[in-house]
Amino acid sequence: MILDNLSRAFKTQNWLAAGVEFVIVIAGVVIGFQINAWNEGRQADARASVLLARLGEEVAAALDEKERDLERLIERHDALSQFNEVVAPDAVEAGSEALCRLIDQSHIYLWQRVRMPVLAEMTATGSLDLISSADVRNAVIALDADLTGASDRIEIIRSVENIVRLRFPELLEVRPAAPGNARPNEWPVTCDWAQMRANPAVFNTIANNYDRQGAMLHLLRFEIGALRRLLEAIESDREGAAR
Numbered sequence: 451m452i453l454d455n456l457s458r459a460f461k462t463q464n465w466l467a468a469g470v471e472f473v474i475v476i477a478g479v480v481i482g483f484q485i486n487a488w489n490e491g492r493q494a495d496a497r498a499s500v501l502l503a504r505l506g507e508e509v510a511a512a513l514d515e516k517e518r519d520l521e522r523l524i525e526r527h528d529a530l531s532q533f534n535e536v537v538a539p540d541a542v543e544a545g546s547e548a549l550c551r552l553i554d555q556s557h558i559y560l561w562q563r564v565r566m567p568v569l570a571e572m573t574a575t576g577s578l579d580l581i582s583s584a585d586v587r588n589a590v591i592a593l594d595a596d597l598t599g600a601s602d603r604i605e606i607i608r609s610v611e612n613i614v615r616l617r618f619p620e621l622l623e624v625r626p627a628a629p630g631n632a633r634p635n636e637w638p639v640t641c642d643w644a645q646m647r648a649n650p651a652v653f654n655t656i657a658n659n660y661d662r663q664g665a666m667l668h669l670l671r672f673e674i675g676a677l678r679r680l681l682e683a684i685e686s687d688r689e690g691a692a693r
């Protein structure tokens with residue numbers, strides 16, 4: 451219809467009518483682009499909102515899991531510290547079976563990699579750019595780098611296994627229970643405390659494992675701090691959007 455009017459205006463040299471029709475065409479195109487951009491913006495905002503909600507749930511779950519790991523590792527690390535009172539060369543008292551079991555398991559580090567599929571999706575696909583908050587984007591980038599760095603350092607710590615019972619089988623004995631009666635970490639253990647004190651290598655091995663557990667504690671706290679900072683940024687962005 452508009453094209454027919456334009457054609458007719460040109461044929462009759464009605465330049466005013468042609469100008470009006472031309473303006474109508476341009477205005478229609480501009481409005482169409484604006485509506486399309488508005489729809490795309492709405493879709494992008496909706497997707498960003500969904501991503502942010504999923505990421506918040508993911509971070510909160512990972513933080514809860516890491517905090518439980520931290521509590522367990524602190525408990526084990528504090529209990530293992532008693533080895534200094536019974537294995538040091540000048541010690542005199544014998545340790546308990548519980549401490550003997552902790553020494554046997556001192557090479558085991560309670561840590562697991564944070565699995566965050568939403569974070570991985572955002573960093574891999576570029577959908578992080580949909581998030582309007584610079585604080586959230588920066589916190590996501592920082593968390594991704596912090597988790598990668600912590601994971602690499604933890605793998606280095608775990609790559610060395612000072613298994614006391616294998617290095618000193620005559621001083622620490624684990625007696626397997628009958629099948630089905632107990633889990634391996636609950637099997638009876640016996641430590642020859644007197645001979646342990648007489649062998650400085652035993653003390654050094656346990657101390658090395660103890661120090662490695664301390665390093666794990668530091669890295670766990672580092673991961674928890676990064677997760678908290680991102681969660682705080684997400685919650686702050688939500689509060690700002692609600693106002």
